[in-house]
Amino acid sequence: MTSPAETTGATHGAALRYDDMTIALHWVTALLVLTQFALAELWEFFPRPERHLMVVAHMSFGIVLGVLVAFRVVWRLASGRRVQTVFADWMDVLAKTVHWLLYGLLLVQAVLGFLMRWSGNEAMSFFGLQIPPPFAPWSKAAQHLTGETHEKIGWAIIILAAGHVGAAIYHQRVLRDGIMARMLPRRG
Numbered sequence: 001m002t003s004p005a006e007t008t009g010a011t012h013g014a015a016l017r018y019d020d021m022t023i024a025l026h027w028v029t030a031l032l033v034l035t036q037f038a039l040a041e042l043w044e045f046f047p048r049p050e051r052h053l054m055v056v057a058h059m060s061f062g063i064v065l066g067v068l069v070a071f072r073v074v075w076r077l078a079s080g081r082r083v084q085t086v087f088a089d090w091m092d093v094l095a096k097t098v099h100w101l102l103y104g105l106l107l108v109q110a111v112l113g114f115l116m117r118w119s120g121n122e123a124m125s126f127f128g129l130q131i132p133p134p135f136a137p138w139s140k141a142a143q144h145l146t147g148e149t150h151e152k153i154g155w156a157i158i159i160l161a162a163g164h165v166g167a168a169i170y171h172q173r174v175l176r177d178g179i180m181a182r183m184l185p186r187r188g
Helices: 020-045 048-077 089-119 140-175
Strands: 124-126 129-131
Touching: 020 048, 020 140, 048 089, 048 124, 089 124, 089 140
Parallel strands: none
Antiparallel strands: 124 129
């Protein structure tokens, strides 16, 4: 758990590093985003039985990711989940904007995943549990648009996440402000 020395900051009770739950949520989200992207980009190179398992895994992990992101938003909005700002105001605004944009895109992506399956009159699968469509099938054009949007948002998430990683590396290597240590799991 977080010690009092690590959670007391000079700025209105803000922490010097993130709490253990926030750190865990961050890294599990990152792992799921990378897994989702890899599954979606690679399944076309596999034969039918493996491809089907990859699609089912993508749907299942997508549902987990959607719930996790919704929980992250609630957790982030809860009091006491803030860290002391150590950089310029414009950088703080940019960082918060990117985080909220990522949360929003991830939530929209989860909804689009459901809509994409259901619009084609196909059930969603959550680790084998079938979730049937609650509405009639859509036109092929609407299905195609939903699928294209899902794919483009996936790429937007990866590009924003890469920018997020680039900013973290910039803070670590160029600014040397210790910002990355606030999100790394504790050692020992």
